[in-house]
Amino acid sequence: MKTFKSWHALINKRNTLYELGKIGFKMKQLPFMGVICIVMLFIVYRTTIYQYHKTEMEMKLYRFEMVKDYQQPSGKLRSLPRGIMQVRSDLEIRPLWMSSCSRQASVNMNKNLLAMPVGIMQKENVDNVVQKFLAANFTIILFHYDGNVDGWWDLDWGDKAIHVVAHNQTKWWFAKRFLHPNVVSIYDYIFLWDEDLGVDHFDPKRYLQIVKTAGLEISQPALDPDSTEIHHKITIRSRTKKLHRRVYELRGKTKCSKASEGPPCSGFVEGMAPVFTRSAWYCAWHLVQNDLVHGWGLDMKLGYCSQVRFA
Helix, strand or coil: CHHHHHHHHHHHHHHHHHHHHHHHHHHHHHHHHHHHHHHHHHHHHHHHHHHHHHHHHHHHHCHHHHHHHHHCCCHHHHHCCCCCCCCCCCCCCCCCCCCHHHHHHHHCCCCEEEEEEECHHHHHHHHHHHHHHHHCCEEEEEEECCCCCHHHCCCCCHHHCEEEECCCCCHHHHHHHHCCCCCCCCCCEEEECCCCCCCCCCCHHHHHHHHHHHCCCEECCCECCCCCCCCCHHHECCCCCCCCCECCEEECCEEECCCCCCCCCECCCCCCCCEEEHHHHHHHHHHCCCCCCCCCCHHHCHHHHHCCCCC
């Protein structure tokens, strides 16, 4: 009996030591858990501050647009809180972590966009074009129809552009899918250019000054008279004027006169280098059919989008 009691006492003592050990281990964990909680609270605090600054900047940038959006919610969006609704976007590259300096810099986002379909065979010419437009504070988006993106990283501006890849697709296919009006709504002008245009004598800033002064909704830079790819006389540069809206020509079935009101005699912009205002692109995007491939015939209809301001 004595042996049994001694054995029972030994077991109780061991259980007691075990329980005390568990309590001691938990007490040692308390400081560690406290540190974890403090870190989590700090992360939540920093995230809240970041979101606050972000919202504050967006209000400064889109004050009137955001108010307009909130006043006209539709369908299920009516139930969303006011501070969450944001129907617009942009193509600006944003770093994963932003310092106070970068937050301030992001307020001054680019206000014009250059979009081009590109292939590696035109790399040198595209490089010349992009360098000119980057110097004029343009956002650049390149549509790679040949799938070769790696071949562009050696250029100084390679990581500053947006790169979109889809094999064997055309400019209008890309534009319909990646240049939705709500995505490009912050840009005043959208340049939708081909990759083989020469810009040796072209200045984007000077061009925009002329376009703004003339109030052109859709336009294009005039072509050099010595260019080999001239299909319509209206696209040739005038030697005596900064711009022209019509041309007088008698060639074959084309008879342009003062009475001519439609393309290609008047109000005509070719599809290789169109420049749209935000409002005109809102219309043109809807005009582009979803299965449009080469864009043939679209240039004859773009005039509709310069007659009415949509946005």
